[in-house]
Amino acid sequence: MSTPINVFSEIGKLETVMLHRPGNELSNLLPDELQNLLFDDIPFLEQAQKEHDYFAEVLQAKGIEVLYLEDLAAESLRNKDIREKFIKQYLDEANIFNQTLKTKLQEKLTAIKDNRELVDKTMAGVQKVELPKYKAVSLTEMMDNSSPFVIDPLPNLYFTRDNFATVGHGISLNRMYSSTRQRETIYGQYIFDHHPRFSGKNIPRVYDRNNVSQIEGGDELILSEKVIAIGISQRTEAISIERLAKNVFDRKLGFNCVLAFNIGQKRKFMHLDTVFTMVDYDKFTIHPEIEEMLEVYSITPKNTGELKIAKERGRLEHILAKYLHRDSVQFIRCGDGNQTAAAREQWNDGSNTLAIAPGEVIVYDRNMITNKALERAGVKLNYIPSSELVRGRGGPRCMSMPLSRKSLTQ
Numbered sequence: 001m002s003t004p005i006n007v008f009s010e011i012g013k014l015e016t017v018m019l020h021r022p023g024n025e026l027s028n029l030l031p032d033e034l035q036n037l038l039f040d041d042i043p044f045l046e047q048a049q050k051e052h053d054y055f056a057e058v059l060q061a062k063g064i065e066v067l068y069l070e071d072l073a074a075e076s077l078r079n080k081d082i083r084e085k086f087i088k089q090y091l092d093e094a095n096i097f098n099q100t101l102k103t104k105l106q107e108k109l110t111a112i113k114d115n116r117e118l119v120d121k122t123m124a125g126v127q128k129v130e131l132p133k134y135k136a137v138s139l140t141e142m143m144d145n146s147s148p149f150v151i152d153p154l155p156n157l158y159f160t161r162d163n164f165a166t167v168g169h170g171i172s173l174n175r176m177y178s179s180t181r182q183r184e185t186i187y188g189q190y191i192f193d194h195h196p197r198f199s200g201k202n203i204p205r206v207y208d209r210n211n212v213s214q215i216e217g218g219d220e221l222i223l224s225e226k227v228i229a230i231g232i233s234q235r236t237e238a239i240s241i242e243r244l245a246k247n248v249f250d251r252k253l254g255f256n257c258v259l260a261f262n263i264g265q266k267r268k269f270m271h272l273d274t275v276f277t278m279v280d281y282d283k284f285t286i287h288p289e290i291e292e293m294l295e296v297y298s299i300t301p302k303n304t305g306e307l308k309i310a311k312e313r314g315r316l317e318h319i320l321a322k323y324l325h326r327d328s329v330q331f332i333r334c335g336d337g338n339q340t341a342a343a344r345e346q347w348n349d350g351s352n353t354l355a356i357a358p359g360e361v362i363v364y365d366r367n368m369i370t371n372k373a374l375e376r377a378g379v380k381l382n383y384i385p386s387s388e389l390v391r392g393r394g395g396p397r398c399m400s401m402p403l404s405r406k407s408l409t410q
C-alpha cells in the first residue's frame with residue numbers, strides 16, 4: 001500500500017521534505033517582541049530567503065522532492081466551508097475576543113481571494129494600521145495597547161521540524177510550549193485533514209494539538225524502525241512522551257521502544273536535535289555539555305498494555321549500541337572537543353545536521369570546527385550559508401520536515 005508518510009529512520013535516503021520559505025512574518029518582528037516570539041535578533045529577510053532558497057536547491061539537486069508548508073496549507077483550503085472554518089479558527093486562536101474586530105478581520109481575510117495570499121497573510125500577522133479606524137475596545141486590546149499588532153506574526157514557521165513530526169507512517173501533531181508556536185500547528189491540522197495528498201489516507205495521529213501537555217518535533221528522533229528517541233526538554237514534557245509512546249504501541253506502528261533523553265530545560269538547547277543528531281548507522285553528533293549529565297529512560301510496552309519504564313545505566317554510546325544492535329557507535333563532538341568552540345558552534349546549530357542519506361548531511365558552513373570533525377569521521381557534508389537563518393536559533397534539521405525516507409532495509 002502506498003502511504004504519503006514514510007519515516008522509519010533519521011538517515012534513510014531523503015525522498016520528500018517539507019520546508020517553509022521565510023516570508024513577511026520576519027518583516028513583522030519587533031525588538032520588544034523578540035523574547036516573546038522566541039527570536040534573538042531581526043533577520044534581513046531578503047538575505048534569509050536567498051539562504052533558504054540555496055538550502056532548497058541543494059536538496060532538489062539531490063533529487064529530493066521539496067514541498068512548501070505554505071503551498072500545502074493553501075491547497076488544503078479546498079472549498080468555501082474549509083476556508084471559512086480556517087479563518088474562524090485562526091482568529092479564535094489569535095485571541096480576537098471583540099466581536100466587531102473579529103468581524104472586520106474576518107471580512108478582511110475573506111476578501112483575499114487567492115489561497116496562497118490568504119495563508120501568507122495569516123503567517124505575517126495584522127498590524128493595527130491596516131484596519132481603518134481601529135480602536136481598542138476589549139480589555140485584552142487595552143492591555144495590549146503598546147503593540148502595533150492586532151495579530152502577531154508567526155516568525156518561527158521556517159522551523160518546520162517542530163509543529164508536527166512524522167513518525168513511521170503517522171504524524172504527531174504537536175502541542176507547542178509557547179502560544180506563538182501553538183498557532184503554527186493550525187496549518188498542519190488543515191493539511192492532514194484536507195489536503196488531497198493526505199486526507200482520507202488513514203494517517204495515524206500519535207499526538208494531537210489539543211492535548212494539554214507539550215511536545216515539539218525537534219525533540220522527536222526516529223533512530224530506527226523500532227526505536228524512537230524523544231527529548232525531555234524545555235519544550236517537551238515527560239507526560240507527553242508517555243502519551244505518544246502509548247499511542248505508538250497501541251496502534252502497532254512497528255516501534256517497540258521509546259528512549260527518553262532528559263537534556264534539561266535550557267533555551268540554548270531547547271530541543272534534543274540542538275544537541276544530538278544521527279548522521280549515519282552508527283554515528284551521531286553530540287554537544288559535549290549534555291553528554292555527562294544526560295539521563296536516558298527506556299519505555300517499552302508490557303503485555304497488559306501498560307508502559308514499562310526503566311532508567312538506563314551506563315554510557316550513552318553503550319545504550320545506543322544496545323538498542324540499535326551495533327557493536328559500537330561513534331560520537332562526533334560539537335566544537336571537536338574544545339569547550340569554547342563547542343559552546344559557540346552549538347549556539348549556531350553546529351550539532352543540528354540534516355541527514356539526507358546514511359553518512360551524508362547538510363550543515364551550516366559557519367561551524368567550521370565541528371564540520372571538520374564530521375569530515376574527519378568520514379561524513380559527507382553539503383554546506384549551506386547561514387548568516388541570517390541562524391538568527392532564529394535553528395539549523396538544517398530544524399528547518400526541514402521529512403515526509404518520506406527510503407527504507408534502510410530495502
Ligand SMILES: NC(=O)NCCC[C@H](N)C(=O)O
Nearest residue numbers: 038159218271392393394398
Ligand atoms: N528543532 C529546533 O531546534 N528548532 C528551532 C526552533 C527555534 C525557534 N526560534 C524556537 O525557539 O522555537
